[in-house]
Amino acid sequence: MEQNQSQSQRYNYLVKLAAFAATTTALLLVVLKLYAWFVTDASAMLASATDSILDLFASVMNVVILRFALAPADEEHKFGHGKAESLAGLVQAAFVLGSALLLVFNGVERVINPQEVVRTEVGIWVSVIAIVMTLLLVVIQKYVIAKTRSVAISADALHYQSDLLLNLGVLLALFLSQGYWLQADGVFTVAVGIFLLVGASKIIWLSVHQLMDHELTEQELDVIKQIVSSHEGALGLHELRTRQAGQDRFIQFHLELDDNLSLLEAHDIGEAIEIDIVKALAPCEVFIHHDPSSVVGSELAHNEKAVE
Numbered sequence: 378m379e380q381n382q383s384q385s386q387r388y389n390y391l392v393k394l395a396a397f398a399a400t401t402t403a404l405l406l407v408v409l410k411l412y413a414w415f416v417t418d419a420s421a422m423l424a425s426a427t428d429s430i431l432d433l434f435a436s437v438m439n440v441v442i443l444r445f446a447l448a449p450a451d452e453e454h455k456f457g458h459g460k461a462e463s464l465a466g467l468v469q470a471a472f473v474l475g476s477a478l479l480l481v482f483n484g485v486e487r488v489i490n491p492q493e494v495v496r497t498e499v500g501i502w503v504s505v506i507a508i509v510m511t512l513l514l515v516v517i518q519k520y521v522i523a524k525t526r527s528v529a530i531s532a533d534a535l536h537y538q539s540d541l542l543l544n545l546g547v548l549l550a551l552f553l554s555q556g557y558w559l560q561a562d563g564v565f566t567v568a569v570g571i572f573l574l575v576g577a578s579k580i581i582w583l584s585v586h587q588l589m590d591h592e593l594t595e596q597e598l599d600v601i602k603q604i605v606s607s608h609e610g611a612l613g614l615h616e617l618r619t620r621q622a623g624q625d626r627f628i629q630f631h632l633e634l635d636d637n638l639s640l641l642e643a644h645d646i647g648e649a650i651e652i653d654i655v656k657a658l659a660p661c662e663v664f665i666h667h668d669p670s671s672v673v674g675s676e677l678a679h680n681e682k683a684v685e
Contacts, residue, residue, distance in 0.1 A: 388525050388660065395521040395530045396440045399537065402514045403433035406507050406540075413503040416496050420487040421550035424480050424566040425507070425543055428573065431476045432540070435469040435533055466584035469533070473577035480570035487563025497551045504547045511540045531583060535576045543569055593619040593626060597658060601628060604653045610634065610646045612670050626661035628654060636669045643667045 410426035413419075442465040518534040521527065546565050553561035592598070598619065605614045617630040632650065634643050644667075651663045 388527075391521045391525050392527050392530055393440075395518050395527075396436065396533070398514055398517050399436040399533050400433065400440055402510050402537075403429055403436050406510060407433050409503045409506060413500045417500045417551070419497075419500055419547075419551060420483060420563055420566045421547045421561075421569075422500050422503075423483065424569045425504070425540075425547050427476055427480060428540060428543055428569065429507075431472055431573075432533075432537065434472060438465060438468065463584040463587045466531075466580050467588075470577045470580040470584070473573050473580065477570045477573035477577065480573065481567050484563045484566030484568075484570060487566060488560050489563075491560045491563060500551045501548060504544045504551075508541060508544045511537050511544065515541065535580055539572055539576055542572070587621060591620065593621060593628075593658075597626070600657050601630070601654060604657065605630075605632065605650055608646060608650050608653075610638070610642070611650065613673075615668075615673065616666075626658055627664075628658070628661055629664035629666070631666045631668045631673075633668050633670050633673050636671050 406429040407426065410422060410429050414422040414426050515534065515537050518530055518537065521530050522534060546568065550561045550565035598617065601617065601619075602614065605611050612633040612635065614630045614632055617628075619626065619628050621627070632647055634646065638646075647665045647667055651665060654663050655661055
């Protein structure tokens with residue numbers, strides 16, 4: 378339907394925009410932070426650079442995988458490729474976990490053997506620039522997530538949101554390491570590692586949430602029920618099942634109708650309901666099974682017995 382096609386095109390544009398913006402930002406930050414680390418030899422700056430390298434890898438992977446995830450359904454994938462987004466989130470989480478553990482080990486070594494940071498002004502300026510660039514990117518990502526609820530962009534955004542706190546922490550660590558508290562550099566590095574471990578757990582939960590075919594939200598389910606109940610001729614619905622893969626929602630239910638309706642009349646009611654649901658929740662696919670009201674009771678009893 379035109380509504381589905383229009384929503385899909387808008388989704389594709391916004392997701393690609395966020396993915397390319399994240400990749401460009403991450404590449405610039407990696408260059409700046411690696412330079413600052415070479416100049417200052419600060420463990421905190423290494424932690425920040427490592428996080429940005431991780432962000433760059435994740436963002437590049439998003440660009441690649443989204444090209445597959447956003448592809449339309451084909452003969453071998455009749456339900457589309459949307460779950461590729463969730464797989465991308467799981468791969469990102471694996472690299473986050475590995476990097477976080479490395480940072481924790483490096484930070485512990487710096488706590489045990491603290492070193493004074495040199496040329497802190499370079500690290501400070503780089504951190505300020507990183508905060509501004511990351512803030513602009515997060516604003517773009519938040520807008521895209523609000524419009525698309527993309528798992529891949531949501532997972533990517535977790536990295537960059539943490540970067541805002543991370544870069545503020547780098548500023549504090551650089552300051553404290555100048556004779557005030559030499560262990561601050563190492564302590565902050567450990568803290569970043571732990572923070573990334575928590576972020577990785579969130580990415581895993583978000584990805585598994587969709588891979589396990591979780592139901593749509595209560596608000597979306599209510600929209601479906603309200604549309605059905607508002608149609609003249611529709612007596613109710615049962616066996617409502619929903620799931621989401623990437624941008625696409627899949628909705629199926631049994632529509633309860635009067636026994637005396639003709640096949641054409643039943644078809645027209647179902648088609649009108651399908652059109653309204655697509656308008657409200659596009660992009661989505663709706664599968665409706667028409668049930669005469671007289672068989673609903675026996676069908677529900679049979680289903681309950683099968684579950685037992």
